[in-house]
Amino acid sequence: MSGIEFEFDPSCLPEIMRSEQVRGALRERAEEIVPRARALARAEISEDFADSITVSEEIRPRGRPTAAVVADRPDAEAHEYGDTGTERRRILGRAAYTREG
Numbered sequence: 508m509s510g511i512e513f514e515f516d517p518s519c520l521p522e523i524m525r526s527e528q529v530r531g532a533l534r535e536r537a538e539e540i541v542p543r544a545r546a547l548a549r550a551e552i553s554e555d556f557a558d559s560i561t562v563s564e565e566i567r568p569r570g571r572p573t574a575a576v577v578a579d580r581p582d583a584e585a586h587e588y589g590d591t592g593t594e595r596r597r598i599l600g601r602a603a604y605t606r607e608g
Contacts, residue, residue, distance in 0.1 A: 521570045530564070533574035537562040540576045544602035548578070551596055552586060559583070560599075576603065 589595025
């Protein structure tokens with residue numbers, strides 16, 4: 508061992524979570540999902556639906572940053588989960604769990 512001691516101070520965690528490095532990593536991961544989601548949407552729904560897919564970033568009330576892939580359309584939830592008039596497609600869910608390479 509090198510003799511170096513490290514003690515994590517949990518009071519620093521909120522500052523770490525708000526850091527540009529953490530927020531950048533969250534944004535980067537979300538941006539990886541967008542092209543797959545758009546490709547699935549173009550193939551299964553429409554070009555307009557694909558164009559509505561973007562990354563939405565926010566800081567939650569307790570300070571936790573998020574970056575989410577969203578489809579900003581009134582019918583997005585119906586396409587994702589299905590309803591009485593729309594088949595369940597899971598475009599965003601499938602894109603998030605499919606990794607290239």
